Amino acid sequence: MSNTEHGRNQPPFLQLNPADPLIVATRELKPGEDLGIGVKPVETINRGHKMATQPIADGAPVRKLGQVIGVATKAIAPGQHIHTHNVEFRASTADHAIGSGRTNMPILPDDKAATFLGIVRPDGTVATRNYIGVLTTVNCSATVARQVSDWFRMHPEELAPYPNVDGVVALTHKDGCAGGAESEGTKLLRRTIGGYAKHANFGAVVMIGLGCESNQLPRLVTEEGLQAGQRIQTLVMQEVGGTRKTIEAAVARIRELLPVVNNVKRARVPAKHIILGMQCGGSDGFSAITANPALGVAADLLVQNGGTAILSETPEIYGAEHMLLSRAVSNEVGEKLIDLLKWWEGYAAENHGSLDNNPSPGNKAGGLTTILEKSLGAAAKGGRSDLVDVYRYAEPVTKRGFVFMDTPGYDPVSATGQVAGGANMITFTTGRGSCFGCKPSPSLKLATNTPMYKRMSEDMDINCGEILDGGASVEEMGERIFKLILETASGKRSKSEDLGYGEDEFAPWHLGATF
Known part of the structure; x- marks a missing residue:
C-alpha cells in the first residue's frame, strides 16, 4: 500500500523510544528495503510487527516503549522479525512504588466544567439512555x-x-x-x-x-x-x-x-455525571500508539471535568501495573491492586494456565507478542490521572475520578462488570475490528488504524489511525473522543446501537464449578 493510502506524512516505521532495540512497521517492510537507518529487513515484516535494529542476545530482555515485553529465546540479529518465535513471556518484575508518580491534576468546578444533556432520575443519578x-x-x-x-x-x-x-x-x-x-x-x-x-x-x-x-x-x-x-x-x-x-x-x-x-426530559448537567467504562479488544501493534493513548487523553479530560473513568481487564495490565501503582492516591489503594494481581497469578496457576494465554491469536497476528506488550497498550487507556480507588467486579463505583475495577480480559464479561458498577458510557478501542455493544449503556468503537477503519466503517465511530497518518496528534484525537462521549451521552446514537448490538453481549463473570 502506498504512503498516500496510509497518509502522506506517515513513515514506514516508528521507533517509540530511543532506548528500544526495535522499530514497529507501519506498512509491510520488504527484505532488503532501505529504510534509511542503516539496518535493512532480512525478512518480510508485516505492518504492526517489530523488527530488530540492534543485536539482542539470547536471554536478554526485549524492550518496547522503554518497557520489558519479554525475553529473547535465541539471539536476534538486526533486521530480523521479533515475535513469538524468538521472544517469550517471563513473570512481571514491574516496580511497585506506590504513589511515586502522582500528578494531582486539578478538577474543574461545575460552573466551568463541560456539560451534556442527561436524564436526571428521582434519586439524583443521571442516565444517558432510557x-x-x-x-x-x-x-x-x-x-x-x-x-x-x-x-x-x-x-x-x-x-x-x-x-x-x-x-x-x-x-x-x-x-x-x-x-x-x-x-x-x-x-x-x-x-x-x-x-x-x-x-x-x-x-x-x-x-x-x-x-x-x-x-x-x-x-x-x-x-x-x-x-x-x-x-x-x-x-x-x-x-x-x-x-x-x-x-x-x-x-x-x-x-x-x-x-x-x-415521562422524562433531557436537561443540561455537568460532565461529572458520566461514568465511562474503557475497554480494548482485538488489539494490534498500533493499539499502544494511537487509540489507547488517545482514549487516555479523553479519560483525563473527563476526570478533569469531574467525571469517572473505569479501567479494567486485570490480566491485561499485568506487567504494566507500575504505571497505575505510581499514581495511586494511597498505600491502601495500591495494595488493593497488588492483591488483585496476586489473585490472578494464583487463579491462572490453579486452572493450569498462564496470564500469557492472553494475547489471543488475533492479537498476535496484529503484532503483539506477549501479555507484557499488550498490557503497555491497555494501561495507556488510563491516561495520567491519579488512581483514586480499586473495585471488585460489578461493585458500585462511588468515587469520582480515575478508578480500576477487577474484571477478566474478555471484553463482554469485563464491560458487563463495568455497567453493573454504574458505567453509563462505554468506549472500546480495537485494532483487528471487534464488534460490540453493551445495552443499556451506549458503546463507542475506536479504530487504531485506517485500513481497518475503512473496511469496517459501519462499526467504527472514530478513526484513531489518523494519528499514524499524520492527520491528528494523540492530544487532538483525545479531545475529539471526549467531544463524542459528550454528544453520545446527550443522545447521539453510536454505530453499535444502529446495528442492534448490546443484548447478547451481557455476560456476567462465571466463577466456580457448575454441579
Whole structure:
C-alpha cells in the first residue's frame, strides 16, 4: 500500500523510544528495503510487527516503549522479525512504588466544567439512555425474557407513542443454578444483576425467575437492596403458570410502564455525571500508539471535568501495573491492586494456565507478542490521572475520578462488570475490528488504524489511525473522543446501537464449578 493510502506524512516505521532495540512497521517492510537507518529487513515484516535494529542476545530482555515485553529465546540479529518465535513471556518484575508518580491534576468546578444533556432520575443519578429492561435470575427464564423483548421489537407500533423510551431490552445469561446459593459465583451473579436493575439507564425493569433456581428472585431483591414496586417488578414462572402466561404478564406490565418511563426530559448537567467504562479488544501493534493513548487523553479530560473513568481487564495490565501503582492516591489503594494481581497469578496457576494465554491469536497476528506488550497498550487507556480507588467486579463505583475495577480480559464479561458498577458510557478501542455493544449503556468503537477503519466503517465511530497518518496528534484525537462521549451521552446514537448490538453481549463473570 502506498504512503498516500496510509497518509502522506506517515513513515514506514516508528521507533517509540530511543532506548528500544526495535522499530514497529507501519506498512509491510520488504527484505532488503532501505529504510534509511542503516539496518535493512532480512525478512518480510508485516505492518504492526517489530523488527530488530540492534543485536539482542539470547536471554536478554526485549524492550518496547522503554518497557520489558519479554525475553529473547535465541539471539536476534538486526533486521530480523521479533515475535513469538524468538521472544517469550517471563513473570512481571514491574516496580511497585506506590504513589511515586502522582500528578494531582486539578478538577474543574461545575460552573466551568463541560456539560451534556442527561436524564436526571428521582434519586439524583443521571442516565444517558432510557430503556425498559427484562432481567433474568437464571438461564431457565431466558427464553421468556427474550420473547418479551421480541414482542416489542416485532410490534413497533407499541413503542411508537413513547419516543423517549429507547427500547425494551432482554439481558439473559447461562447461569443462576447448579452452583449453590452461597457460592462465590452466585453472589457475584446477584451483584451483577442487582447493579443492572439499579442502573440509571433503565427507567424500569421486569425481573423474571423460574422459581426453583439457586439464584432465588426474592433473595436477590433483598440482598441487592432493590425496592420492588413500579420501577422494579418481579415475576416467577412457576407461580404465574408457565411460559405463555409469564410472557403475557410481562408484556402487560411493560405496557403499563411505557407511559411512566416515557415521562422524562433531557436537561443540561455537568460532565461529572458520566461514568465511562474503557475497554480494548482485538488489539494490534498500533493499539499502544494511537487509540489507547488517545482514549487516555479523553479519560483525563473527563476526570478533569469531574467525571469517572473505569479501567479494567486485570490480566491485561499485568506487567504494566507500575504505571497505575505510581499514581495511586494511597498505600491502601495500591495494595488493593497488588492483591488483585496476586489473585490472578494464583487463579491462572490453579486452572493450569498462564496470564500469557492472553494475547489471543488475533492479537498476535496484529503484532503483539506477549501479555507484557499488550498490557503497555491497555494501561495507556488510563491516561495520567491519579488512581483514586480499586473495585471488585460489578461493585458500585462511588468515587469520582480515575478508578480500576477487577474484571477478566474478555471484553463482554469485563464491560458487563463495568455497567453493573454504574458505567453509563462505554468506549472500546480495537485494532483487528471487534464488534460490540453493551445495552443499556451506549458503546463507542475506536479504530487504531485506517485500513481497518475503512473496511469496517459501519462499526467504527472514530478513526484513531489518523494519528499514524499524520492527520491528528494523540492530544487532538483525545479531545475529539471526549467531544463524542459528550454528544453520545446527550443522545447521539453510536454505530453499535444502529446495528442492534448490546443484548447478547451481557455476560456476567462465571466463577466456580457448575454441579
